[in-house]
Amino acid sequence: MxxxxxxxxxxxxxxxxxxxxxxxxxxxxxxxxxxxxxxxxxxxxxxxxxxxxxxxxxxxxxxxxxxxxxxxxxxxxxxxxxxxxxxxxxxxxxxxxxxxxxxxxxxxxxxxxxxxxxxxxxxxxxxxxxxxxxxxxxxxxxxxxxxVFEAYTIPTGSMEKTLLINDFLFVSKFKYGPRIPNTPLAVPFVHHTMPFGNGKSYTEIVSLPYIRWFASPVNRNDVVVFNFPTGDTVINKEEFQSKDPYYDVARRLGNGDINIGRNIILNDPETYPLVIRPVDKKENYIKRCVAIAGDTLEVKEGVVFINGKQNFIPPQSEIPYEIETSGQPLDPQIMRDEYNIDIENPEEFQPYGGNKFTMLLTQEAVDKMKKNGLAKTIKPQLQQPSDIPAQMWGQVTWPYDTLHKWTVDDFGPLWIPAKGATLTLTPQNYSVYERAIRTYEGNKLEVRNGKYYINDVETNQYTFKLNYYWMMGDNRHGSQDSRYWGFVPEDHIVGSASLIWMSWDKGIRWKRLFKTIK
Incomplete structure (x- = not known):
């Protein structure tokens, strides 16, 4: 401590x-x-x-x-x-x-x-x-x-191999300062939905503004639990929720036009029942903070750069590689023990003819394969802008417009908003910062005849009230993160993932017990 x-x-x-x-x-x-x-x-x-x-x-x-x-x-x-x-x-x-x-x-x-x-x-x-x-x-x-702290379970592989599915964590609430609940009147030990009846577990009769005691900023490269920023509106069915977010569904139904998709959803409440949630009742996500307020982020060929310098690469971070082996048979146990890959898992291992494979590997595993000669050739499988058909731009990554031709592996440069910093709005950056200004900071923002109006006052200047963060999963091609929904405001920060107290996969993973998270 x-x-x-x-x-x-x-x-x-x-x-x-x-x-x-x-x-x-x-x-x-x-x-x-x-x-x-x-x-x-x-x-x-x-x-x-x-x-x-x-x-x-x-x-x-x-x-x-x-x-x-x-x-x-x-x-x-x-x-x-x-x-x-x-x-x-x-x-x-x-x-x-x-x-x-x-x-x-x-x-x-x-x-x-x-x-x-x-x-x-x-x-x-x-x-x-x-x-x-x-x-x-x-x-x-x-x-x-x-x-103080809360137990949290890893539900997906977005942080592998740093965190595995069914790792059980303790999340420290006081590393960044304890946050007072926005909805203090709630059923204990239940997040947002009652375990029976599908009703709300809270009431908004008493609703508090954002308050954090003894606040301390999030550090670059921390593993952070936070409320899903675009989880304010949710399609309240099991197959949707945060697995298939409302905004993604609206874009998909509207074939890229979110307003058309919204109307389809609103006109079919039986198929798409909507729930609006306050900040503290949005779903919890866990990712690594790769950029903090005031940073400029850029992803080049899958590598993150912060303020022009290559950022820390988590030792267990995974990306897919195209590999041609030297021809020897691949023993499942050796592959698991030596390279931390399950060749029986199609999400980690795919053969595509001869001795060629796609494998989801950490940098440590790549270095081993090169050193011992298992890999004859090995190269990252990256998504390039040229891979995207022209009609798909605006539907690939946030901010979902045709101006920013960004992919998961080539993204930015992008400035992360900082409290007290003033931004000049332009047609080029409007789609990037409009949700932060309108939704997260509670302003009325409009464009009329090419001019910007904030709270009905004509101005192209805005000073941010909150700090923002950029979150990415260590499994860079298997993570729904900031590349798909943008910034995380400081009032969404829940706590810091600190300790794995239990891990389970067909039995206890003994080596992971009481392991600190880095």
Whole structure:
């Protein structure tokens, strides 16, 4: 755990004991204690424990990362008991909203300090003990999942061979700062859809703007979990969702014209039932951040360049190669052990006559094949602009126009928007940045008679409010990533993939257990 992460955890602990200080001061006054003691972090909880006749060593447990948060909640619950508060809702208020509940007790003339004797006389029923334990477990798990870390499972091969299908990860929420949910009223442990009935697991009655505590920027080459940027509108059927995104379907139905496709979808809600999702309820994706805000990215013949310099190549990143072998038979076990390729998997291995094959290989495997003579010839299988028929331009990669003739292997140059940076809109870059300005930053953007209007004001200048990132899968030809849907705004960042705690493929992959992610 880095010093920054420890610092963030400690600041959260400070906030927990300081936010209700005003109410604690009023309660101390009723107990005959000087009010200034309420404003000294952790000394205030020490006084509470003394007055409640509870163990003072609990105060030291508050300094344990994460665990200390729940100790603080326990201290608050014990504290309100000495004011005669024993109802379930009173304990829930003390644990979850003490900054509101404590001032209420302090201001209520009927609430008096009764001391620890009243607590010793009170007895809970067995049912109440079980309810309290269950609720506390749910609250604790929800807070950890929201602010500290979350379990995540790799569903596709887009990050192979860095991450494999059915790798089980821990995703750190506090590396970039914990993000407050946009939809705080939601069913615990469910992302966006109930496991039965296909209904929403959340309500937008309470909807919060983007807030991130102790924010820290995403670093270049981090493996990041984020909300799928174009997952705001979803065709709510299993065969669609993020596997076949709404915008892709609309372009396909409209034969490249997304507006025609939209009308087809809207006029057939039975075939294409739509759901609109807030940012925090969009599907989670995992990719590598190859470019950060302010960078200029370019992909040349499959190689990523950032600000004119070749970028880091992940050691387990895969691309397809055309290989002619020297003729010896390929043993499946040797190919798996030595070259990390499954020749029985058509996604990794395809023969196409004689001793010629297409293989999905890491750079390490390519170097081995060259060194030991297995490969007579070997070259990357790259998509060139000349491979694209003229009628297909505008349907190949983002931004889906005929001006930018980009492919997955030849892309850019492209500037990544940065917070505070000002862009001059032109006909050449309008399709690149319009979604960021309109959808991610919430502006009205129009073109009238060749002139640009932002929020009904004529201007071709726009200053960005958010930082943006460019995400790509390590399996460069098997990844639905930024080359297909563009930038990832900072408010979509969920966390950093940090540790593989379990991996499964017809049994446990023992070598991958507790492996850090690089």
């Amino acid at each position: 880095s010093s920054h992460q420890l610092f963030v955890l400690f600041l959260i602990s400070i906030l927990l004991v300081m936010l209700p200080s005003f109410g604690i001061a009023g309660m101390f006054k009723k107990a005959g204690v000087p009010t200034w003691k309420a404003y000294v972090p952790f000394y205030n909880t020490y006084i509470m424990q003394k007055l409640a006749d509870r163990p003072v060593h609990w105060v030291y447990w508050q300094f344990i990362p994460i665990v200390g948060w729940f100790i603080t909640m326990g201290i608050f619950i014990e504290w309100v008991k000495v004011f005669g508060k024993f109802a379930f809702w009173e304990h829930a208020a003390a644990a979850l909203v003490p900054f509101l509940y404590f001032p209420y007790i302090a201001a209520n003339k009927d609430d008096r300090f009764l001391g620890s004797a009243v607590v010793k006389k009170h007895r809970k029923s067995t049912a109440r003990e079980w309810i309290d334990a269950g609720i506390f477990a749910v609250v604790a798990a929800t807070l950890i999942r929201t602010f």
